[in-house]
Amino acid sequence: MMIIAMMAGCNEVRNPLLKEAAEIVHQRPDSARVLISKVATASLSEADRMEYNLLKVMTDYIVLHQAEGDSLISTCVDYYDHHGDAWHRGRAYYYRAGIRRRFQLGMVDAVKDYKMAERIAEDADEELLKNMVYENLAYANYYCLNHTLLLNYSQKFLESSLKLNDSVMVMRGLQMCAAAYSQMKMQDNAYDCIFKSLDYIHLADSLLRSDIYFNVGAMYEEKNDELNARKYLNLWKKYKTAASNKGNITEARLLKAQGHYEEAKDVVKNCITMKDPFVRINAMELLAELYELTDDKGEALKMKKQVDAYKDSVMTINHSLEIADWQQKYDEERWEEKSQRKMMGTASVITFVIIVVLAVGIWWHRKRVHELGFQLDENAKLINEHQAKIERLQQNGEASEQTIAELNRQIETSRQRISNKLLVGTRCFVRMQQKECIADLTPEERQCLIDYFALLRPKRWQEWEHTYTSLTPAQYVFLILQDDLHYDDDTIAKILDVKPASLRTLRSRIKGREK
Numbered sequence: 001m002m003i004i005a006m007m008a009g010c011n012e013v014r015n016p017l018l019k020e021a022a023e024i025v026h027q028r029p030d031s032a033r034v035l036i037s038k039v040a041t042a043s044l045s046e047a048d049r050m051e052y053n054l055l056k057v058m059t060d061y062i063v064l065h066q067a068e069g070d071s072l073i074s075t076c077v078d079y080y081d082h083h084g085d086a087w088h089r090g091r092a093y094y095y096r097a098g099i100r101r102r103f104q105l106g107m108v109d110a111v112k113d114y115k116m117a118e119r120i121a122e123d124a125d126e127e128l129l130k131n132m133v134y135e136n137l138a139y140a141n142y143y144c145l146n147h148t149l150l151l152n153y154s155q156k157f158l159e160s161s162l163k164l165n166d167s168v169m170v171m172r173g174l175q176m177c178a179a180a181y182s183q184m185k186m187q188d189n190a191y192d193c194i195f196k197s198l199d200y201i202h203l204a205d206s207l208l209r210s211d212i213y214f215n216v217g218a219m220y221e222e223k224n225d226e227l228n229a230r231k232y233l234n235l236w237k238k239y240k241t242a243a244s245n246k247g248n249i250t251e252a253r254l255l256k257a258q259g260h261y262e263e264a265k266d267v268v269k270n271c272i273t274m275k276d277p278f279v280r281i282n283a284m285e286l287l288a289e290l291y292e293l294t295d296d297k298g299e300a301l302k303m304k305k306q307v308d309a310y311k312d313s314v315m316t317i318n319h320s321l322e323i324a325d326w327q328q329k330y331d332e333e334r335w336e337e338k339s340q341r342k343m344m345g346t347a348s349v350i351t352f353v354i355i356v357v358l359a360v361g362i363w364w365h366r367k368r369v370h371e372l373g374f375q376l377d378e379n380a381k382l383i384n385e386h387q388a389k390i391e392r393l394q395q396n397g398e399a400s401e402q403t404i405a406e407l408n409r410q411i412e413t414s415r416q417r418i419s420n421k422l423l424v425g426t427r428c429f430v431r432m433q434q435k436e437c438i439a440d441l442t443p444e445e446r447q448c449l450i451d452y453f454a455l456l457r458p459k460r461w462q463e464w465e466h467t468y469t470s471l472t473p474a475q476y477v478f479l480i481l482q483d484d485l486h487y488d489d490d491t492i493a494k495i496l497d498v499k500p501a502s503l504r505t506l507r508s509r510i511k512g513r514e515k
Contacts, residue, residue: 015039015048021055022087025062026128033059050079054088058095067099077113086124093117094133101140108319108326111140115330131160131169138176141327143277144320145311149327151180171200171208178215183278187222194219210239214247221250229254245270246279252286256293265290277314281307425452432485432495438477439497446473453480460484468513475510478503 017035025032036055044052054076061067073096080089097113100106114137121129138153158173174197181190194215201212217232229250236247252268255261268290271283284307291300315321425448431438432449441449450473454461464471464479471479481492493500 014051015044018048018051018055021059022051025055025058029059029062033063046079047083050076050084051088054080054092054095057099058091061095061098061102065102067103069103070096070099070105073099086120086126087129090117090120090124090126090129093120094129094136098136101136107140107144108323111137111323111327114140115327119334127160127163131157131164131166134160135169135172135176138180140323142176142179143314144318144323145277145314146320146324147180147183149324151177151184154180167200167203168208171197171204171212174200175208175211175215179278191219206239207241207244210236210241210244210247213239214250217247218250221253224257226254226257245274246276249279249283249286252290256286256290261290261294265294277310281311284310421448422452422455424448425450429453429456429480432481435487435491435495437495437497443473446477449480450476453484457484467515468510469515471510471513475506475513478506479510 017039021032021035024035032055036052036059039052041049041052053072057067057073057076067073073092076088076092077096080092084092093113094117097110097117100110100113114133117129118133118137121133134153134157138150138157141149141153154173154176158170158177161169161173174193178190178193178197181187181193194212197212198216201209204212213232213236217229217236220226220229220232233247233250233254240247248267248270252264255264255267265287268283268286271279272287274280274283284303288300288303288307291297291303424445428438428441428445428449429452453476460483464476468475478492478496481487481495487495489500489503493503
């Protein structure tokens with residue numbers, strides 16, 4: 001209770017408005033923004049001030065789609081790197097990455113922040129943050145023309161959306177996977193994703209619905225199904241926005257298939273200035289094909305050169321190769337780090353198991369030795385009791401010959417047991433005197449050796465019992481070799497079949513048991 005009270009005293013009470021705003025910022029960012037505006041900033045603690053700054057940046061970014069540079073959010077990142085929990089720290093990195101990417105403050109730095117947010121989210125197993133990070137890393141790699149990483153993060157985004165049971169996100173994930181598969185020329189996989197997205201079409205807003213209809217129409221055009229291609233192209237026109245002309249590429253391809261080359265040129269030219277790099281590249285490549293079909297070789301060659309130049313400019317401006325290499329190295333280093341942690345965890349478990357096994361073995365050995373010693377004492381005690389009983393019965397004249405014979409038989413049996421143990425102990429002691437190796441002795445034989453020595457050298461045995469506490473049989477054997485037989489370390493090591501260096505450890509442990 002004292003520890004709980006101390007911990008409670010060390011935790012600062014969060015501002016209730018900020019706490020409520022943090023809880024609803026992703027579901028109702030407008031309401032969160034209203035709550036933040038009511039906070040009296042003059043009296044905020046350092047922790048509350050940082051949370052206020054973070055939530056203000058988040059709501060400005062989500063609601064107003066604006067940010068005043070990345071200096072304020074960078075302050076939050078620096079603070080939460082030292083003081084924050086996974087929720088605050090992960091979002092600080094995530095929104096700094098978003099600001100840097102959206103307002104062109106450095107694509108490389110943005111991807112690095114996204115990767116850090118990804119690491120925090122995965123370590124904390126926070127599905128919502130993982131979902132947001134995967135989506136934005138997919139978009140970042142889309143605009144960097146990194147097809148492999150685009151597919152990787154599109155798949156992660158789709159899997160995360162399924163875990164969150166968010167149908168709209170699942171639909172977007174399917175569209176992103178379809179685009180990635182299409183760029184990698186894996187058309188069957190792309191078609192499968194496009195068909196699945198139609199199951200969610202009733203949940204889509206106008207923008208997402210127009211994208212789905214465009215993709216379905218483009219798919220049918222690739223399959224040379226003009227009827228269905230026209231059907232979905234008309235649906236795309238119904239929902240498309242003024243800024244989105246990518247459906248014109250499908251329209252131009254249909255016109256090309258009909259031989260209307262000039263009309264197709266006019267249609268596709270509307271797409272060569274779009275911001276979407278893949279749409280723009282596809283439009284330019286199609287325009288180059290149309291120039292060739294109309295025997296305008298010069299324009300066709302010029303357009304092909306423009307395609308190559310545009311690809312190079314996109315790769316250069318977005319630092320595509322640098323970002324791809326950095327992500328790969330980052331993931332490799334993180335994988336190695338995880339592998340090392342896993343190996344260390346496995347090694348710790350194995351070490352723990354070995355320690356437990358050794359402890360159980362030592363306990364069992366001591367228990368067995370104790371039982372053997374107890375049996376020897378019981379046999380000696382039984383002999384004394386039987387002898388006393390025989391004397392008493394003979395004096396009183398109450399015992400029959402049969403009773404006395406039975407008691408004598410029991411005495412003889414107990415003596416036989418003792419003599420057998422002492423005989424074994426004698427043999428073991430003779431082997432030691434002859435400097436033979438005794439490493440093969442069983443625990444029972446070691447105990448017999450110790451019992452024999454206790455009878456052979458009672459004064460020395462009493463001295464050891466007075467000097468030491470609870471020595472093991474192995475330690476008693478070492479003392480017999482060292483203090484009674486006076487062997488040097490090399491001879492003792494040979495008899496025990498151990499390295500001479502091990503004797504120092506054994507000697508120090510015996511020293512540690514002195515009373």
